Amino acid sequence: HARELAEQGARVVGVFWKKDKEKYQAQISYKGADVNLGKFESRVDAIVARLKAEVEKYEGRRPNPAPVKPKAKPIGVGMSAQELGEYAKRKVEQGAEVVGVSWHKTAGRWKVSIGYEGAVLNLGFFDYADKAIVARLRAEVDKYEGRRPDDAGELRAAEVLMGFSGFIEAAAATPMTTTARKGKGKRAKDAGNRRAKANKRQKGDA
Structure with a gap:
């Protein structure tokens, strides 16, 4: 039954993924307190522990944590x-x-x-x-x-x-060079001269 629940992706109360431990944890509430039933490599094992604890609780017994299994050896040990x-x-x-x-x-x-x-x-x-x-x-x-x-x-x-947005932010934070400031000032001056000439022509036409 536990395997079927796991394969269906069904939500099981008291069974959840512990990200920091990278294991599934099972727990159950008993007489106002949470009883930790253990941490498991597979969701199936965690569900089994929870189901057993529910039976024990129903029969009036305190749910017991699952026995601690020996530390599993990673598949990569000894591999080239x-x-x-x-x-x-x-x-x-x-x-x-x-x-x-x-x-x-x-x-x-x-x-x-x-x-x-x-x-x-x-x-x-x-x-x-x-x-x-x-x-x-x-x-x-x-x-x-x-x-x-x-x-x-x-x-x-x-x-x-950071991507492209970081590049834009960095560019915006970079102080303008002397050459750039001169270029900007020259463009502003030229624009002002053009506006003055246009105003002068308009007055002459009037």
Whole structure:
């Protein structure tokens, strides 16, 4: 039943995605307090924990958190650079979703992120999905082995988002050069002379 709910994308009370942990969390209210049932890699497992807790609560028992599972080893552990690349390409060909890899519409590139010590680290933007997946896989290995995932992006977000509007703002903030000021003053003077001549002709005609 839990798998069916997950495949349908049905909303399940007490089951939600924890962005900073990059896991699904399950919880239930019991005697006025929220009981944390655990965090799970898959939504199916989180739904199962919630359903079991509902049965326990109905039968008058306090819902118990799910047993903590051993830390899962990332798929990229032990892979060479070539193997990581081949794995990433297969994922792209399959059209499979990869946690932490998403298309950034504004940047027009693939964005990569990972949860680390309660925060979400931005690992950069990539032109190609397979390169983005490789960056994510390497970050998972770093995290698993106790290292802080590095910024592996090809382009900083600020550079992408700044775009043409940033160029206009920078140009507007740039002081006018002496040559430009002289040119502007000369154009204003010429315009004034033309207006004076036109007024003189109008008086002569009158």
